[in-house]
Amino acid sequence: xxxxxxxxxxxxxVFFMSPRKRRKxxxxxxxxxxxxxxxxxxxxxxxLRWNESRRxxxxxxxxxxxxxxxxxxxxxxxxxxxxxxxxxxxxxxxxVEKIKIGFAFIKATEGENLVDPNFKQNWKNAExxxxxxxxxxxxxxxxxxxxxxxxxxxxxxxxxxxxxxVLDIETTGNIPTGxxxxxxxxxxxxxxxxxxVRPIIYTNADFxxxxxxxxxxxxxxxxxxxxxxxxxRINRSWIFWQHNDRGNVDGIKSKVDFNVFNxxxxxxxEFLIK
Numbered sequence: 001x002x003x004x005x006x007x008x009x010x011x012x013x014v015f016f017m018s019p020r021k022r023r024k025x026x027x028x029x030x031x032x033x034x035x036x037x038x039x040x041x042x043x044x045x046x047x048l049r050w051n052e053s054r055r056x057x058x059x060x061x062x063x064x065x066x067x068x069x070x071x072x073x074x075x076x077x078x079x080x081x082x083x084x085x086x087x088x089x090x091x092x093x094x095x096v097e098k099i100k101i102g103f104a105f106i107k108a109t110e111g112e113n114l115v116d117p118n119f120k121q122n123w124k125n126a127e128x129x130x131x132x133x134x135x136x137x138x139x140x141x142x143x144x145x146x147x148x149x150x151x152x153x154x155x156x157x158x159x160x161x162x163x164x165x166v167l168d169i170e171t172t173g174n175i176p177t178g179x180x181x182x183x184x185x186x187x188x189x190x191x192x193x194x195x196x197v198r199p200i201i202y203t204n205a206d207f208x209x210x211x212x213x214x215x216x217x218x219x220x221x222x223x224x225x226x227x228x229x230x231x232x233r234i235n236r237s238w239i240f241w242q243h244n245d246r247g248n249v250d251g252i253k254s255k256v257d258f259n260v261f262n263x264x265x266x267x268x269x270e271f272l273i274k
Contacts, residue, residue, distance in 0.1 A: 079118075084253065137149075169212075181216075184212070
């Protein structure tokens, strides 16, 4: 026999536990262990299936020179002066097994006073060829955010049918995270007031998680995550995915970033500026 003293509100005294009761406790422990093992097995199965569900079907197209996620309907590129002179009619006409270039993000400005030297011709010729246009500003965290936003707005005139403007933020400028967030919010608020549409944030998945986080989840996200056979590793919704930076496109001599839109053609039209 084993004597056990119990003291709790309303109950106190010495109780005796027989060996038989010890066996019941042992059985309880066995049941608990078995249940724990079953739970872990189910958890592993769930995680494996969840991980598999995140996989994306990629297809290699020789003309594009890369694998492309075939589960998405609308594909696009982003360009700057590094692509030099672009023959936008050839970009528009490219058709590889029904995959076309459905949109193009074009760099406009950087910092407080730098205009991409190819912006004006890219902006004009993309529209002329019928390619849906988007435009982005490369953010310099060390500079004044409001001045950057106003400078961008001075250079860029958006029309119905264009994509919302983009804040490209991918460096910290060695400033504190709190200040980085405040400056980014300052740019976003000014630009939203100018154009009457909520801007898109462009960055890579790791940068977003480390420096921006949940404070920017209300903004549409264009996320960079290269060479990944699963959806971007980020726990929030995203609109565009930059999945490769080594693609080939007719009318462009250098390599090009490739993107997909996370939705169908109706959702894409709804996302454009009205």
